Amino acid sequence: MVRMKILALLLTTIFLTPALASAGDNCLVGSCHSTVLSAKRPHSPAKDGNCLVCHVKQLQQHPTPGKKGFTLAASSEKACAPCHPSLGTGSQFHQPVKEGNCVACHQPHGGDNRLLLKNGEELSGLCFSCHDKVPFTRKLVHGPVTAGKCGSCHDPHRSDSKELLIGKTNDICLGCHEEIKAVLSGARYVHPPISVSSCVACHDPHSSDRPSLAKNKMPDLCFDCHKTLQDRLAKVTNLHKPLSQARGCGNCHDPHASKVKNLLSTDEMELCLSCHGDAKLAPLKNIRAELKGKKNLHGPLLLGRCTGCHDPHGSSNFRLLKGAYPATFYAPYAQGSYDFCLKCHEKNLLRFPDTTVNTKFRNGNRNLHYLHVVNNRKGRTCRVCHEAHAADGPKLTNSAGASFGAWKIPFVLEVTETGGRCSSGCHRALGYDRSKPVVYLPGRSSGFNPLSSPRQGVRN
Numbered sequence: 001m002v003r004m005k006i007l008a009l010l011l012t013t014i015f016l017t018p019a020l021a022s023a024g025d026n027c028l029v030g031s032c033h034s035t036v037l038s039a040k041r042p043h044s045p046a047k048d049g050n051c052l053v054c055h056v057k058q059l060q061q062h063p064t065p066g067k068k069g070f071t072l073a074a075s076s077e078k079a080c081a082p083c084h085p086s087l088g089t090g091s092q093f094h095q096p097v098k099e100g101n102c103v104a105c106h107q108p109h110g111g112d113n114r115l116l117l118k119n120g121e122e123l124s125g126l127c128f129s130c131h132d133k134v135p136f137t138r139k140l141v142h143g144p145v146t147a148g149k150c151g152s153c154h155d156p157h158r159s160d161s162k163e164l165l166i167g168k169t170n171d172i173c174l175g176c177h178e179e180i181k182a183v184l185s186g187a188r189y190v191h192p193p194i195s196v197s198s199c200v201a202c203h204d205p206h207s208s209d210r211p212s213l214a215k216n217k218m219p220d221l222c223f224d225c226h227k228t229l230q231d232r233l234a235k236v237t238n239l240h241k242p243l244s245q246a247r248g249c250g251n252c253h254d255p256h257a258s259k260v261k262n263l264l265s266t267d268e269m270e271l272c273l274s275c276h277g278d279a280k281l282a283p284l285k286n287i288r289a290e291l292k293g294k295k296n297l298h299g300p301l302l303l304g305r306c307t308g309c310h311d312p313h314g315s316s317n318f319r320l321l322k323g324a325y326p327a328t329f330y331a332p333y334a335q336g337s338y339d340f341c342l343k344c345h346e347k348n349l350l351r352f353p354d355t356t357v358n359t360k361f362r363n364g365n366r367n368l369h370y371l372h373v374v375n376n377r378k379g380r381t382c383r384v385c386h387e388a389h390a391a392d393g394p395k396l397t398n399s400a401g402a403s404f405g406a407w408k409i410p411f412v413l414e415v416t417e418t419g420g421r422c423s424s425g426c427h428r429a430l431g432y433d434r435s436k437p438v439v440y441l442p443g444r445s446s447g448f449n450p451l452s453s454p455r456q457g458v459r460n
């Protein structure tokens with residue numbers, strides 16, 4: 001390209017100079033066109049007096065009052081092309097370049113700005129002489145746009161993209177954003193829109209009313225593509241709060257890439273505990289403190305999976321659980337009301353008053369889970385005896401006991417080879433034995449008779 005330019009300059013010098021030198025001299029004689037060369041940075045052919053490379057003489061007599069003695073070469077492109085034959089490469093031309101309207105942006109005789117540009121040193125001034133300013137002046141303006149450097153992404157003349165970009169979008173962005181480049185190259189999982197589409201799937205390259213130059217507000221930015229999730233969440237009664245907070249989905253996901261599956265910003269359990277384990281966020285319950293020092297963690301927690309039980313996005317169940325689970329201390333039993341626990345545990349746990357296999361909580365064949373829980377008026381929910389997350393006692397029982405209003409009902413379980421013994425605030429200490437059923441004497445001090453209906457049996 002440089003060679004062609006030099007060649008063109010050489011040709012113009014050989015063929016045009018002798019004739020034009022005098023023309024220039026003539027044109028600049030006196031004060032007629034003295035302003036033509038008044039600019040700080042005159043354009044070389046004008047300075048050299050080569051006026052006729054661009055101006056074509058029409059009348060013998062110049063000046064002729066009321067008549068134009070000169071016209072321009074058919075288009076400025078024609079006039080410029082001999083000396084500037086090539087303006088980069090690319091199949092897409094900027095409209096004014098295509099129209100040969102070089103002087104829309106350049107001053108043909110000379111100017112005060114770099115590269116003879118019109119409207120100031122900063123490109124934005126020039127560009128805004130034709131393009132609407134509004135998309136570039138929203139609340140948060142992108143760094144290079146603020147600096148007026150449209151040229152850091154666009155070629156003013158031509159390129160291979162319709163948007164006149166100087167390269168592939170991602171390459172342009174990552175050329176400056178090395179921090180994101182590092183995230184992408186260190187990640188195992190890259191969010192498909194980045195590889196398949198580009199950064200501008202989510203960001204406005206110019207300006208935006210939202211933080212991080214986002215094209216849309218949270219969580220709609222993400223829902224634009226994640227319709228299935230959006231549709232599902234539209235139907236739930238309980239949306240997990242962070243989704244509707246300012247960072248939205250970005251509270252848990254890295255929108256670009258991650259070392260962790262599902263683009264989580266860190267390992268799942270650590271992620272959840274970053275909020276649910278931070279004393280500063282009280283009254284948010286501190287689950288980290290609840291787990292600390294406990295001997296027995298509930299199975300899924302041993303695998304670091306909070307989402308084995310909770311839906312991280314939203315759910316219509318109590319506490320974002322992935323299935324039905326009663327919210328209260330006592331709850332009338334209804335079929336399906338414990339589906340949450342029973343999707344992982346013995347599904348017949350609560351089906352039969354008598355069983356030999358479905359649970360170890362038996363006295364002989366008497367199913368003591370059935371006895372306590374299946375009650376149409378006041379069933380005891382699992383939380384009366386079991387902790388959800390962690391416990392110091394066996395079978396997820398906690399010696400501190402379950403919360404009953406402001407009171408904790410103490411509950412100590414000892415398990416033996418064939419049964420166990422419960423000392424609790426509900427009734428006197430009672431044992432159970434699967435091989436040699438304990439015979440409960442009716443009418444003893446507490447009046448408790450577990451063999452009768454639980455409604456009358458266990459003190460409410």
Ligand code: HEC
Binds near residue numbers: 028046054103108
């Ligand atoms: C590189 C091409 C080029 C050269 C060389 C050139 N002109 Fe021009 N000139 C133009 C163009 C293009 C216009 C029309 C400008 C416009 O429309 O904005 C123009 C406009 C003019 C005008 C109209 C008034 C004005 O300034 O807009 C005069 C007078 C003029 N030129 C004189 C000269 C003289 C004298 C010389 C030589 C010293 C010269 N030009 C050299 C391209 C050139």
Ligand code: HEC
Binds near residue numbers: 044076
């Ligand atoms: C007779 C040859 C010739 C013609 C015709 C010509 N130029 Fe130039 N132009 C030059 C030379 C010589 C330079 C200075 C050398 C360089 O920097 O490449 C130059 C420089 C430029 C520059 C860069 C200025 C700078 O400071 O580096 C621009 C922009 C430019 N010309 C635009 C135009 C436009 C627009 C036209 C048509 C209206 C045009 N030229 C017509 C010879 C010409």
Ligand code: HEC
Binds near residue numbers: 084096103104
């Ligand atoms: C939309 C505005 C615009 C139009 C139209 C335009 N240019 Fe430019 N031109 C620019 C800008 C902006 C730059 C400076 C780019 C940069 O900063 O590197 C430039 C740079 C140049 C340069 C110097 C750098 C280079 O690429 O060699 C030349 C020569 C040039 N233009 C010639 C032309 C010619 C000839 C035409 C018409 C065919 C034209 N321009 C049309 C905006 C324009």
Ligand code: HEC
Binds near residue numbers: 130
């Ligand atoms: C003389 C008027 C004019 C100037 C000055 C101008 N443009 Fe344009 N630009 C146009 C026109 C006309 C189009 C075609 C618009 C369309 O198709 O909607 C266009 C299209 C574009 C496009 C492609 C848009 C598309 O939808 O294909 C980009 C990018 C662009 N211009 C950037 C710039 C930049 C950057 C500058 C400043 C260096 C600039 N323009 C200066 C007139 C101009």
Ligand code: HEC
Binds near residue numbers: 145150
């Ligand atoms: C950080 C890179 C970058 C900068 C700086 C930049 N643009 Fe763009 N521009 C883009 C990208 C990328 C697109 C394509 C957007 C898309 O496809 O959604 C674009 C598109 C455009 C379009 C086409 C219309 C549109 O909005 O889709 C115009 C016009 C435009 N830019 C003008 C400008 C002007 C004028 C400036 C300087 C004030 C500028 N751009 C600065 C990257 C940039």
Ligand code: HEC
Binds near residue numbers: 142144175199203
């Ligand atoms: C020429 C360098 C450059 C290019 C190219 C560039 N950026 Fe930027 N970008 C910056 C600068 C400078 C900032 C402001 C940084 C700051 O304020 O800390 C910025 C800020 C941002 C921000 C906002 C950060 C925040 O904290 O709010 C986003 C998002 C962004 N750029 C995305 C992009 C995208 C997408 C592209 C490609 C279309 C891109 N950038 C291309 C230089 C660039």
Ligand code: HEC
Binds near residue numbers: 177212255
């Ligand atoms: C799927 C949408 C999406 C895509 C695609 C995307 N981003 Fe982002 N980006 C975001 C969101 C959302 C944020 C805000 C994150 C937050 O709040 O923590 C962000 C933040 C940023 C920031 C601000 C700094 C930071 O890390 O928080 C920069 C810079 C950035 N993105 C650049 C890029 C670049 C460069 C690309 C292309 C390689 C890109 N983004 C692609 C959604 C996206």
Ligand code: HEC
Binds near residue numbers: 192202222253262
């Ligand atoms: C331009 C479309 C698009 C946008 C916008 C988008 N995504 Fe995605 N996302 C995809 C595609 C495509 C996949 C891969 C297919 C799938 O799993 O649905 C994906 C996958 C994911 C995954 C699963 C990754 C895995 O490892 O399986 C998560 C998490 C995700 N996106 C979160 C987000 C978040 C958060 C946002 C908003 C910041 C967002 N997405 C915005 C298109 C998009």
Ligand code: HEC
Binds near residue numbers: 253
């Ligand atoms: C509180 C943290 C958190 C927030 C906020 C969050 N997610 Fe997730 N997301 C997760 C976790 C954890 C997983 C992995 C779930 C699993 O393995 O069951 C996940 C999985 C996903 C997946 C892949 C699996 C699936 O369910 O399709 C997509 C897509 C996704 N999230 C999109 C989003 C979008 C979009 C938003 C914002 C509307 C969002 N997430 C907000 C934590 C979150």
Ligand code: HEC
Binds near residue numbers: 268
């Ligand atoms: C960015 C902070 C944040 C992160 C990360 C977070 N949460 Fe939450 N979570 C909250 C807030 C805020 C509430 C709402 C508390 C309220 O309404 O009082 C909440 C509520 C909950 C609730 C109770 C819902 C109810 O109906 O009472 C559960 C269960 C929960 N989160 C589980 C999780 C799990 C599991 C994860 C990890 C996948 C997680 N959270 C990650 C902030 C967070």
Ligand code: HEC
Binds near residue numbers: 301
């Ligand atoms: C085995 C299933 C299970 C796992 C795994 C699990 N949870 Fe829970 N979580 C529950 C149940 C059941 C409740 C309801 C407890 C109750 O009120 O009886 C609950 C309640 C909660 C609450 C609401 C506490 C309150 O009283 O406001 C939060 C917050 C919570 N879990 C967070 C987590 C976090 C964080 C993790 C991972 C570290 C996690 N959960 C793992 C089953 C689970």
Ligand code: HEC
Binds near residue numbers: 308345
């Ligand atoms: C996502 C699956 C899952 C859900 C849902 C679940 N658990 Fe578990 N639970 C486990 C796993 C895994 C273990 C450890 C392996 C085992 O002992 O079965 C376990 C262990 C237990 C234990 C201790 C058993 C023993 O022998 O030590 C009790 C008690 C328990 N769960 C009660 C519950 C209750 C009550 C619920 C409902 C509030 C529930 N679980 C919901 C998976 C689950």
Ligand code: HEC
Binds near residue numbers: 349
């Ligand atoms: C009255 C207290 C009590 C209630 C209420 C209770 N459990 Fe239990 N559960 C126990 C005892 C005691 C054991 C220990 C049995 C043994 O191993 O000797 C046990 C054991 C378990 C086990 C281990 C496997 C088995 O059946 O032996 C699971 C799972 C379990 N319970 C789930 C549940 C679920 C789900 C609920 C609510 C539907 C529930 N429990 C309600 C006292 C209770």
